[in-house]
Amino acid sequence: MEQQSPDLDGVGVRHRATIAEIARAADVSRQTVSNVLNAPHRVREETRRRVEQVIADTGYRPLKSAQSLRTRRSNLLAVGFQSPGAEPSPVLDVFLHALSTSAQTLGYQILLLTAGSDGAEIQAYTEAVVDYAVDGIVLTGTHTHDERIDWLRRQRLPFVTFGRPWGALGGHSWVDVDGAAGTRAATEHLARAGHTRIAFLGWPAGSGSGDDRLQGWKQACGRAGLPTRGLLRRSANTIEDGRKTCAAVLDQPRPPTAIVCVSDALAVGAWLEMRDRGLVPGRDVALIGFDDSTTASVIGLSSVAQPLPAVADACLDALRGQLGSEGPSSGRWRQVLLQPELVLRESG
Amino acid sequence: MEQQSPDLDGVGVRHRATIAEIARAADVSRQTVSNVLNAPHRVREETRRRVEQVIADTGYRPLKSAQSLRTRRSNLLAVGFQSPGAEPSPVLDVFLHALSTSAQTLGYQILLLTAGSDGAEIQAYTEAVVDYAVDGIVLTGTHTHDERIDWLRRQRLPFVTFGRPWGALGGHSWVDVDGAAGTRAATEHLARAGHTRIAFLGWPAGSGSGDDRLQGWKQACGRAGLPTRGLLRRSANTIEDGRKTCAAVLDQPRPPTAIVCVSDALAVGAWLEMRDRGLVPGRDVALIGFDDSTTASVIGLSSVAQPLPAVADACLDALRGQLGSEGPSSGRWRQVLLQPELVLRESG
Numbered sequence: 001m002e003q004q005s006p007d008l009d010g011v012g013v014r015h016r017a018t019i020a021e022i023a024r025a026a027d028v029s030r031q032t033v034s035n036v037l038n039a040p041h042r043v044r045e046e047t048r049r050r051v052e053q054v055i056a057d058t059g060y061r062p063l064k065s066a067q068s069l070r071t072r073r074s075n076l077l078a079v080g081f082q083s084p085g086a087e088p089s090p091v092l093d094v095f096l097h098a099l100s101t102s103a104q105t106l107g108y109q110i111l112l113l114t115a116g117s118d119g120a121e122i123q124a125y126t127e128a129v130v131d132y133a134v135d136g137i138v139l140t141g142t143h144t145h146d147e148r149i150d151w152l153r154r155q156r157l158p159f160v161t162f163g164r165p166w167g168a169l170g171g172h173s174w175v176d177v178d179g180a181a182g183t184r185a186a187t188e189h190l191a192r193a194g195h196t197r198i199a200f201l202g203w204p205a206g207s208g209s210g211d212d213r214l215q216g217w218k219q220a221c222g223r224a225g226l227p228t229r230g231l232l233r234r235s236a237n238t239i240e241d242g243r244k245t246c247a248a249v250l251d252q253p254r255p256p257t258a259i260v261c262v263s264d265a266l267a268v269g270a271w272l273e274m275r276d277r278g279l280v281p282g283r284d285v286a287l288i289g290f291d292d293s294t295t296a297s298v299i300g301l302s303s304v305a306q307p308l309p310a311v312a313d314a315c316l317d318a319l320r321g322q323l324g325s326e327g328p329s330s331g332r333w334r335q336v337l338l339q340p341e342l343v344l345r346e347s348g
Numbered sequence: 349m350e351q352q353s354p355d356l357d358g359v360g361v362r363h364r365a366t367i368a369e370i371a372r373a374a375d376v377s378r379q380t381v382s383n384v385l386n387a388p389h390r391v392r393e394e395t396r397r398r399v400e401q402v403i404a405d406t407g408y409r410p411l412k413s414a415q416s417l418r419t420r421r422s423n424l425l426a427v428g429f430q431s432p433g434a435e436p437s438p439v440l441d442v443f444l445h446a447l448s449t450s451a452q453t454l455g456y457q458i459l460l461l462t463a464g465s466d467g468a469e470i471q472a473y474t475e476a477v478v479d480y481a482v483d484g485i486v487l488t489g490t491h492t493h494d495e496r497i498d499w500l501r502r503q504r505l506p507f508v509t510f511g512r513p514w515g516a517l518g519g520h521s522w523v524d525v526d527g528a529a530g531t532r533a534a535t536e537h538l539a540r541a542g543h544t545r546i547a548f549l550g551w552p553a554g555s556g557s558g559d560d561r562l563q564g565w566k567q568a569c570g571r572a573g574l575p576t577r578g579l580l581r582r583s584a585n586t587i588e589d590g591r592k593t594c595a596a597v598l599d600q601p602r603p604p605t606a607i608v609c610v611s612d613a614l615a616v617g618a619w620l621e622m623r624d625r626g627l628v629p630g631r632d633v634a635l636i637g638f639d640d641s642t643t644a645s646v647i648g649l650s651s652v653a654q655p656l657p658a659v660a661d662a663c664l665d666a667l668r669g670q671l672g673s674e675g676p677s678s679g680r681w682r683q684v685l686l687q688p689e690l691v692l693r694e695s696g
Contacts, residue, residue, distance in 0.1 A: 020423065020455050030455070075368060075479065076459075081445075090642075093441040097429075100462040104472065107368050107378070109480065110460045111424075114448040124452065131423070132457065132480075239646070268646050294438075295643040298587070298616050 018131040026054040034123040037130075038151070077103060077319065078111040078128040079138045080121045080148070090264075090293050091306065092140055095162065098312035099138065106316060108135070122151050129157065136319040142166060142174070143208055158322035160315045160334075166208025173318035175311050175336045179209050179290070182304035182340035183216030183260055186288040189342060190258040191224040195286060199231040199249045199256035201242060201266045213262045213290060231256055235266070242269020250277070250285070258286035258348070264293040264303055271301055271347065281347040288348040302348035305341045314338065366479040374402040382471040385478070386499070425451060425667065426459040426476040427486045428469045428496070438612075438641050439654065440488055443510065446660035447486065454664060456483070470499050477505065484667040490514060490522070492554055506670035508663045508682075514556025521666035523659050523684045527557050527638070530652035530688035531564030531608055534636040537690060538606040539572040543634060547579040547597045547604035549590060549614045561610045561638060579604055583614070590617020598625070598633070606634035606696070612641040615649055619695065629695040636696040650696030653689045662686065 023030045028051060035042045036051040043051070079099060081092055100110045111128055115121035125148075128134045135158065139148055142163030152159045153172060160173040183200075190198050200217040203210030214232070221228045233248055235241035242265060249256055250273070261267035267289025274281050281287040281301070289296055292305035318334040371378045376399060383390045384399040391399070427447060429440055448458045459476055463469035469487075473496075476482045483506065487496055490511030500507045501520060508521040531548075538546050548565040551558030562580070569576045581596055583589035590613060597604055598621070609615035615637025622629050629635040629649070637644055640653035666682040 018423065075366065081448075090438075090441075093438075096460070097462060100429075100460050104462060109476070112444070112448050112458045112460045114445060114452060128457070272646065294641075295646050298620065298643050299647060 019127050020131075022051065022054050025057075026051045030127070031123060034126045037126055038122060073135050073323070074133045075108050076111050076128075076132055076134045077108050077136050077138060078113055078125060078132075078134040079140065080113045080115060080124060081140055082115055082117070082121060091291050091308065095140070095308045095312055098309040099315065102309075102313055102316055106320070108316075118146070118148050121148055125152070129155070135323055136160070138162065138315050138319070144206055158319055160318040160322075162311060162315060164208060164212075164337075166211075171333070173322065173333045173335065175314040175318060175334075175338070176209075177306045177311065177338050177340050179213040179304075179340070180216035180219065182290060182306075182342065183213045183262075184220045185216075185340075185342045186260045186290075186302070186304060186348070187217045187220035188224070189344070190260070190286055190288070190348065191220065191226060193258075193286070195256075195258040196226055197231060197254065197256040198226060198258045198260060199233070200228075201245045201249075201259060201261045201270060202232060202234050203237060203262050204234050210262050217260050230254075237263055237265050239265055239269040239272065242266035243273040244269075246270035246273040250274075256285070259288070261287070261289045264289040264291040264296050264301065267301055267303065268293075268295055268299070271299055282345075286348045288342075292343050296343075297345070300346035302345045303343055305343050307338050307340065310338055367475050368479075370399065370402050373405075374399045378475070379471060382474045385474055386470060421483050421671070422481045423456050424459050424476075424480055424482045425456050425484050425486060426461055426473060426480075426482040427488070428461045428463060428472065429488055430463055430465070430469060439639050439656065443488070443656045443660055446657040447663065450657075450661055450664055454668070456664075466494070466496050469496055473500070477503065483671055484508070486510065486663050486667070491556055506667055508666040508670075510659060510663060512556060512560075512685075514559075519681070521670065521681045521683065523662040523666060523682075523686070524557075525654045525659065525686050525688050527561040527652075527688070528564035528567065530638060530654075530690065531561045531610075532568045533564075533688075533690045534608045534638075534650070534652060534696070535565050535568035536572070537692070538608070538634055538636070538696065539568065539574060541606075541634070543604075543606040544574055545579065545602065545604040546574060546606045546608060547581070548576075549593045549597075549607060549609045549618060550580060550582050551585060551610050552582050558610050565608050578602075585611055585613050587613055587617040587620065590614035591621040592617075594618035594621040598622075604633070607636070609635070609637045612637040612639040612644050612649065612651055615651065616641075616643055616647070619647055619649055630693075634696045636690075640691050644691075645693070648694035650693045651691055653691050655686050655688065658686055 019030050019033045023033045028047060032043060033051055036048050040048055103110050111132060111134060113124040113128060115124050125137060137157060137159040139159060139161045142161045142165060144167045149165055162175055164174055164176045187198055202214045218228055233245035235245045259270055267287055270287055271281050274285055279285055289301050289303040292303040296303040314336045321332045321334055367378050367381045371381045376395060380391060381399055384396050388396055451458050459480060459482060461472040461476060463472050473485060485505060485507040487507060487509045490509045490513060492515045497513055510523055512522055512524045535546055550562045566576055581593035583593045607618055615635055618635055619629050622633055627633055637649050637651040640651040644651040662684045669680045669682055
């Protein structure tokens, strides 16, 4: 194998320079090159000029004209994931496998980008566009005030989000699962079974999907004439938090007889807390989670299942709709809301 | 975005042709192009000639001179996964996240390849090398008579396997976890606790890691003077199979008082079978799994944990050792066997 050439001479002829190469030639970090491209105001004038000079020397105009630079498809799709901490997300893992399998069938390969923050994810997308000329991007885990979506819209790149553009303008393609319909079905099922005090263990306000699932519980309680006051607890998405919030609702003067959870992580915590108290989930207190994880099926936890292979296929459809045109345009946007399924087991 | 040009005119100047483009121009499938490159004897003479003519027309010599074609690094690493059925593997998911995160820190991106068979995986690697000029390959899930390893060795590409080259010549870099040490530790722990009949639920003979873990149980029983006869059951790796094989060992005239399993999938099945029989794992029958899954931690199942972030880092080290040289050579091979950890909970 040939050694990598330490300078940029001749690179422009056959290859486009990568961000890493530009960074090396300008003696700055990759983050700085990314900032020059994305947020030049954050970079000191002198540094910015040096980086821009290197970019000019390579005859290379990244990002602004990313699309016009392409003479053909790369058949590469980038998928961005954020894994806070070491905990993998079973939902995103199943989605990723489904996406990768379907993409390969269609002749696309998946570039997997992991990042610890929105800013780092934008940097990763920048590199994916500049270095690998990806044809499109799949963004996962949308949230309110999502700067990643703003960034993607500005680049005019084909992209789709797994998750609605919570609160933002919906001027792009997205695929999502109707979480509110899932928690509504769970709550209605419990109300039909005779429960009159149904609690909800949710996430802190501001997460789009968490707020959506909370609404489903509220709507179902409202329609059935059931109270919600004092029956909502919010926490981070860990098993330990599920234990604590379950304990909190069970310890109040008028405890609920049923609990709906925004996730299986919280529901599994609630299940453990009940077991420690000698309560049998489903007999003493009903319990329904969200995501239909392997653990849920093993411990007999009822849960709301997301149709992840269908989400993956709809994401690919949405991207291909944009790729087939002269560029992304509103006529090509697809916005798909899929229905989840309530899977009943011993607990509810 | 520009339309993809339907023919190959001019592609060779700026871009290398992809297998998909060659296939289109020659009016054959991608599989056929891959066969012409990898196994020309499988292709009809006339078809082979047509494909070779297209390849020649593009001025492109794939694979045989893949390395000499490179004028610089792509900073892309391909990772191959096989997911039989829809079941994702928690072990491989955690490994993939760790690998992707570490790779990105080092300036590499991960190309995720999923395949349903060894042959399909080789085709995916071929495309990754030809179309994306990947710098190296991480192969997961090695097994005996592994044609993927033979193929990678022939291509002289930098690669590393997560898994030992079971039975094959070990002339390449690999990283693995000492599974026998894990099941040995589990069995020794049970023997020290006074168990004298310890069963093993394993996989069918011929899977390298399954045979390895089986040996650990056998060795520990041998050293402690405990019987193994009639205490081994083999099955596929599903929860349902775990239930059945657990039932089979418990129903024999002299049932074991403890069970070690080759995986958490089988151990979780055994746990469910015990629960259905009114047996409390850990009190009535001891039970230890392998992989330390989320489900294991929730149901209190003791298990053997693999150090997956360390495996991922060692894989990257091994690849970088090869990338830093003029090419793969025996002096650059790294062969790393990491130690697992026995995590004890209520069940064992």
